[in-house]
Amino acid sequence: MPRLLLVPPDTRPPTLDLPVSLGRMTGADMRVPPAGALPHFFTPGDTDALADWLRAEGGQAGALVVCLETLCLGGMIPARRVADPLDTALRRLEVLRELKGRHPNLRIYAFGVVVRVAHDNDPHEEKPYYGDWGRELRAYSTAFDRHARHGEGERAGLDAARAAVPADILADWLGTRERNRALHLAALDLLAEGVLRHLCVTLDDTSEYGLAAYDRRMLEARADELGVWDRFDTYPGADEVPCALLTRALREGLPSARAWVRYSGTLGAGAGLIYEDRPAGELVAAHLRAAGCVPADSVQEADFILAVNTPGLRQANVQPDLATVDTPHRHLPAFVDALRRDLAAGRAVSLADIAYPNGAERRLWGLLRGVPLAELAGYSAWNTAGNTLGSAVAFGALSPLVTDRAEHAGALFSRLVDDALYQAFVRAEVRSALDRPSPFDLGEQYPQAEQELRDRMGPRVQNLWDTHFAHLPLEFRVQPARLAWPRLFTGVFPLTVR
Numbered sequence: 001m002p003r004l005l006l007v008p009p010d011t012r013p014p015t016l017d018l019p020v021s022l023g024r025m026t027g028a029d030m031r032v033p034p035a036g037a038l039p040h041f042f043t044p045g046d047t048d049a050l051a052d053w054l055r056a057e058g059g060q061a062g063a064l065v066v067c068l069e070t071l072c073l074g075g076m077i078p079a080r081r082v083a084d085p086l087d088t089a090l091r092r093l094e095v096l097r098e099l100k101g102r103h104p105n106l107r108i109y110a111f112g113v114v115v116r117v118a119h120d121n122d123p124h125e126e127k128p129y130y131g132d133w134g135r136e137l138r139a140y141s142t143a144f145d146r147h148a149r150h151g152e153g154e155r156a157g158l159d160a161a162r163a164a165v166p167a168d169i170l171a172d173w174l175g176t177r178e179r180n181r182a183l184h185l186a187a188l189d190l191l192a193e194g195v196l197r198h199l200c201v202t203l204d205d206t207s208e209y210g211l212a213a214y215d216r217r218m219l220e221a222r223a224d225e226l227g228v229w230d231r232f233d234t235y236p237g238a239d240e241v242p243c244a245l246l247t248r249a250l251r252e253g254l255p256s257a258r259a260w261v262r263y264s265g266t267l268g269a270g271a272g273l274i275y276e277d278r279p280a281g282e283l284v285a286a287h288l289r290a291a292g293c294v295p296a297d298s299v300q301e302a303d304f305i306l307a308v309n310t311p312g313l314r315q316a317n318v319q320p321d322l323a324t325v326d327t328p329h330r331h332l333p334a335f336v337d338a339l340r341r342d343l344a345a346g347r348a349v350s351l352a353d354i355a356y357p358n359g360a361e362r363r364l365w366g367l368l369r370g371v372p373l374a375e376l377a378g379y380s381a382w383n384t385a386g387n388t389l390g391s392a393v394a395f396g397a398l399s400p401l402v403t404d405r406a407e408h409a410g411a412l413f414s415r416l417v418d419d420a421l422y423q424a425f426v427r428a429e430v431r432s433a434l435d436r437p438s439p440f441d442l443g444e445q446y447p448q449a450e451q452e453l454r455d456r457m458g459p460r461v462q463n464l465w466d467t468h469f470a471h472l473p474l475e476f477r478v479q480p481a482r483l484a485w486p487r488l489f490t491g492v493f494p495l496t497v498r
Contacts, residue, residue: 002027002028002250003028003029003031003060003061003062004023004028004029004030004031004061004064004065004246004249004250005031005032005054005057005061005063005065006020006023006030006031006064006065006066006242006246007033007050007054007064007065007067007070007071008032008038008070008242009039009067009069009075009076009113009238009239009241009242010039010040010041010070010075010076010077011035011038011039011040011484012239012484012490012492013414013418013484013490013492013493014239014240014382014383014387014391014418014490015239015242016032016038017414018242018243018391018411018415019065019242019246019394021408021411021414022243022246022247022394022395022398022411023246023250024404024407025398025402025403025404025405025407025408025411026250026402027401028250031057031061033045033049033050033053034049034053037049037050037053038050038070038075039070039074039075039076039077039078040485041077041124041485041486042077042078042081042124042125043078044073044075044078044082045070045074046074047072047073047074047092050070050071051071054066054095054099055095055098055099058099058102058103058106059102059103061106062105062106062107062249063107063108063109063197063249063252064099064106064107064108064109065109065110065111065242065245065246065249066096066108066109066110066111067111067112068093068110068111068112068183068184069112069113069180071092071093071095071096072093072183073092073183076113076238076239077125079113079115079180080115080116080125080126080176081126081127081176084179085179086179086182086183089183090182090183090186093183093186093187093190096108096110096190096195096196097190097193097195100194100195107197107249107252108196108197109196109197109198109245109248109249110187110191110199110200110245111199111201111202111241111242112180112183112184112187112199112200112201113201113202113204113238113241114180114181114184114201114202114203114204114206114212114215114216114219115176115177115180115181115211115212115215116205116206116212116238117137117138117141117205117206117207117210117211117212118130118134118138118205119138119205119275120439120440121134121135122134122439122440123440124440124441125440127173127176129169129173131440133165133166133169136161136164136165137165137169137173139161139164140158140162140164140165140170141209141210141211141212142161142207142210143158143160143161143162144158144161144211144214145209145210145213145214146158146209148214149209177211177215181215181218181219184201184215185219185222187199187201188201188219188222188223188226188228188232189226191226191228191231191232192226192227192228196231197248198231198232198245198248199228199231199232199233200232200233200234200237200245200290201219201233202235202236202237202238202241202386203215203216203234203236203237203238203277204236204237204238204384205275205384206236206276207275207277208277213277216234219234220234233286233289233290235283235286235287235290235386236276236277236278236283236286236384236385236386237286237287237290237384237387237389237390238384238386238387239387240387240388240390240391241290241390243390243391243393243394244287244290244291244390244393244394245290245291246394247291247292247293247394247397247398248292250398250401251292251397251398251401256292256293256294257291257292257293257294257303257304257396257397257400258294258296258301258302258303258304259288259293259295259296259303259304259305259306259393259396259397260295260296260298260299260302260304260305260306261284261295261305261306261308262305262306262307262308262335262338262339262342263280263308263310263330263335264307264308264309264310264330264331264332264335264355264364265310265312265329265330265331265335266330267312267329267330268280268308268330269281269282269284269310271310271311271312271314271315272311272313272314272315272324273315273354273384273385274315274316274317274357274384274385275357275384275386276384276385276386280308280310280354280385283385283389284306284389287386287390287393288306288393290390291390291393291394291397292397293393293396293397299342299347302347303348303396303397303399304347304350304377304396304397304400305342305347305348305349305350306350306352306392306393306396307335307338307339307349307350307351307352308352308389308392309335309351309352309353309354309355309361309364310330310355311325311327311330311355311356312324312325312326312327312328312329312330313325313327313329315354315355315356315357315385316356317356317357317358319356319361319363319424320362320363321356325355325356326355326363332363332364333367335364336364336367336368336371339351339368339371340370340371343371343372343375343376348396348400349375349376349377349378349396350377350378350379350380350392350393350395350396350399351376351378351380351392352381352388352389352391352392352393353379353380353381353388353419354385354388354389357383357384357385358382358383358423358489359381359419359420359422359423359427360381360419360420360423360424361381361424362424362425365420365424372468373416373468373469374409374468374469374471374472376412377396377399378391378392378394378395378396378412378415379392379395379412379415379416379419379420380392380395380415380419381415381419381420381423381424382415382418382419382423388419391415395411395412405474406474406497406498407497409469409472409497410495410496410497413469413495413497414493414495416464416468417457417461417464417493418491418493421457421461421464423491425460426453426456426460426491427489427491429452429456430449430452430488431488434448434449434452437449438487439487439488439489440487441486441487442483442486442487442488443486446483446486449483449488450481450482450483453481453482453483453491454481454482457491457493458478458480458481461478461495462478465478474497474498475496475497475498476495476496476497477495477496477497478493478494478495478496479494479495479496480494481493481494
């Protein structure tokens, strides 16, 4: 049984529990750091404890999947907030060189996240001042990149955007970005040296213009210089990357998994996305490559079907959207018919629902009632299109390696519960039951929110199991639901399948 170490970006279920379950369903011995060493929300993890844990575990492991931000700056969200200097972050990074020197056969798969330019004025996931200056910082980000790409014709816009932000705030915000970019460039050097087996540096909540796009171009230029593109990926994503690199680690030595992509509309590959800088088809291609997969030439030769529910034209946030999502550019009943045929033919099908961000499309969920959901190889519909696709690709690519059917059923069921039941339905119900809750901090309404969550989710979870999974020779237990952080965005739904 291979032993695999995982240092996640944080402790939310999709970033920690999901990759652990994906590994265990293939028989891997998954090891994660002690809880006290990992970050919680914007509280940094203990980087010294993480380094000590890696030194203790590295000799017994075949592979390590590690988040650079957690290792070097305390976590993906803390990396946007802490004031740790660059030399401190680079010193912490050196533990990877030390591990590789001590254990030459240890395969190290690393990932980092370009500092995002958040779409919301969140003072907790970003620097506290972002709550007051988020709009102006976003405007500066766009103006800077437009000037960098198009020249002096954009100078007036850049000067106006710079003048709108207090100088000290702008300097601090840009300094954080520059430090993290330098960390990622140093990781590229480790990749070139052979310390890292593969490196992903992804873009969280990105857009066509902005500082994230500027950073991506700098990373791409450095990758050109180093000649490391065969082992490097940079693309829109973040929370799902542990699943992608876990897939690479577990399929080491095997032929590349072949994926046949089936879209919900004939123009699905060209559909526009809200939190990504490219159309759906290009994002799919990037996520397949990151996980070590290749496109199949036919359905018959594919190792799995990646079924992607795309918007008709472009994603929208509010369901139903009849202008850009639910349009004649796709036909959901035909898409579901194709899923049913694929399952009946015994094909491994992993369903990625990216029509809307932050949860399943309710219309598609209704159409899936007649589909044997327990037969799916995977399901994902959470957060950004990139988060959804990376998770679904991992499910599909690992499906031929599944040895623990109960672990697989638990991982699949957990995604159905979270992405569909909670994110698409119950989250809005809980929000409506509260008194105008802040999306950033529930404050005194936190206990009430969790009680509403438990009351509303319990019966739905049991009904979903009884409808689609109860015929399987499995024992199912569910524990009370709770929230990962003091906000409604991420639920925790503990369950055990044996």
